[in-house]
Amino acid sequence: MDPTGDDRNQGASGGLESSAEASLRVVDPDVRLMLAFRDGDAAGFDSLFQRWASPLLRYLERMLRDATAAEDLVQEAFLRVHRARERYTPDARFSTWLYRIATNLALNELRRPRRRDPHQSIDEEGTVQLVADASPIDEVAHARRLGEAALRELEALPERQRAALWLTAVEGLAYSEVAVALDVSEKAVKALVHRGRSALAAKLQQGV
Amino acid sequence: MSELRACAEYDENLSALLDGELSEEREAEVRGHVAACPHCAPRLEALRRVDRLLAAAPAPPLPSDLRARLGARIAAEPGRRQPRIRRPRLRRFGPPALGFAAAAAAALALYLGVRGGETPLGAGAPARQIAQTAPAMPLELEDISAEDLAIVLEIETVEDLEVIANLDLLVRLVAAVEAEAG
Ligand SMILES: [Zn+2]
Numbered sequence: 001m002d003p004t005g006d007d008r009n010q011g012a013s014g015g016l017e018s019s020a021e022a023s024l025r026v027v028d029p030d031v032r033l034m035l036a037f038r039d040g041d042a043a044g045f046d047s048l049f050q051r052w053a054s055p056l057l058r059y060l061e062r063m064l065r066d067a068t069a070a071e072d073l074v075q076e077a078f079l080r081v082h083r084a085r086e087r088y089t090p091d092a093r094f095s096t097w098l099y100r101i102a103t104n105l106a107l108n109e110l111r112r113p114r115r116r117d118p119h120q121s122i123d124e125e126g127t128v129q130l131v132a133d134a135s136p137i138d139e140v141a142h143a144r145r146l147g148e149a150a151l152r153e154l155e156a157l158p159e160r161q162r163a164a165l166w167l168t169a170v171e172g173l174a175y176s177e178v179a180v181a182l183d184v185s186e187k188a189v190k191a192l193v194h195r196g197r198s199a200l201a202a203k204l205q206q207g208v
Numbered sequence: 209m210s211e212l213r214a215c216a217e218y219d220e221n222l223s224a225l226l227d228g229e230l231s232e233e234r235e236a237e238v239r240g241h242v243a244a245c246p247h248c249a250p251r252l253e254a255l256r257r258v259d260r261l262l263a264a265a266p267a268p269p270l271p272s273d274l275r276a277r278l279g280a281r282i283a284a285e286p287g288r289r290q291p292r293i294r295r296p297r298l299r300r301f302g303p304p305a306l307g308f309a310a311a312a313a314a315a316l317a318l319y320l321g322v323r324g325g326e327t328p329l330g331a332g333a334p335a336r337q338i339a340q341t342a343p344a345m346p347l348e349l350e351d352i353s354a355e356d357l358a359i360v361l362e363i364e365t366v367e368d369l370e371v372i373a374n375l376d377l378l379v380r381l382v383a384a385v386e387a388e389a390g
Contacts, residue, residue, distance in 0.1 A: 049278070054270045061268050071271060075278045082282050143264065150261035168227055169259040175229050194223035201254040204261065 021090050030094030034081075038088045045085075049078055052095065055171060056102055062166050063106040065155050073109060077102045092180055096173065099181040103163055110159055146204070153203045154196075160184070161196035168193045215247050222252045226259065 024031045030048060037044030053074055060070035060077075080101050090097075154162055163182055167173045168189075173181065175189045182189065221238045224230050230238060242248045 046275075049275055053274060054267070057270055057274075058267050067268060070268070071274060074274065075281055078278055079281055079285075083285070144266075147261050147265040150258065151265045154262060166262070170262050175224075175227065190220065190224055190229065193227065194220045197223050197226075197255050197258050198219075200258045200262075201251075204258065205254055 024090040024093070028090070028093045028095075031090045034085075034088055034090065034094050038085045045078075045082060048081070048094070052098055053078070056098065059099070059163075059166055059171065060102055060106055062151070062154060063103075063159065063163060064109060069109060073102065073105045076105055093177065095171075096177040096180050099167060099171075099173065099177075100183070103181045104183075106163070107159060150200060150204060153200050157196050157199060161192045161199070164189050164192035165196035165200070169197065214241065215245060218242070218245075218248055219251070222248065222255055225252070226256055 021035075025035060030051065033044040033047050033051075035044075037048070056077060057070055057074050060073045061067055064070050064073070077098060081098065154165065157165070160182060164178050167178045167181060168175065175186045175193070178189045178193075179186045182192075184192075218238055218241050221230060221234065222242070225235060225238050225242075242252050
């Protein structure tokens, strides 16, 4: 599958009945908005943007480690939603489809040759920071620094572990949904999530 | 050590436990092991802590102009030159819908303004005045771009206004709105 042009939304989750559209319309308010948009209601698109732009930006920033590039890909992802509207048929939650588009865009962006990486020395920075945090003065500040350290360690993970862990642990997607977003098996998602989470746990334990 | 081998078997399931991805039966089994295991209990807690820290991490603010930038990109999509207003959309507005009429009039007025040409409408109420008569458009006209307006009206690009089949209708609607406004 070509990850660059993947604005289709079919087939990935497989095996759904023909009544999928009806049941997803009931279950997922975003699917209702997208179907309304497909049928001509521009406000549906605006609502989807309002609901999903922030979490998508958060995800893409974690993936790309670059705020400007992440903003650009948020736009690109919604542009693809916009382009796909006329042939949209729901076969998953809207967010799963959106994360699939965004993940493809992010992985593709990460593979671009000579892409600048603003956090190249991320490992060293993270380690130093964790050591410095070892004797907390203020608990709130300490907690914040730990959160930031966790993000840095997350960003140092291999990209698929990073994606799988973020989508599961923070965005609350089910393994089956992450599998669709990453185009891998559920079994692979389970392993990716656990490897990523274990690596972060090990790193963060050093700093406490 | 058989105990450690058992722990290794359970390890991946600790994440799945946190993620609610285990069957009821398997979950009970894993919980039972963790409760009795000095190795797995702290490990589960360490994994859980990762999630707490990630969730608490600061989120980047969404730039306030991101939607407008997206709107400009949507408007700049490679031109499909067929008329973009589809019948279902017109049906949705219904024949006498003043909201659509006023919005369309505002779009046309802005379009003509953007083009900088002479308005064929003669009297030509200011675009902003027309916009104020449009209940469907609570926006100040000067606050939004031509591209955004085109999107609001579900017209693909400002260019596409040129190929609207019922341009005459829009012109008549502008006249009607002007008459009401003046
Ligand atoms: Zn154990």
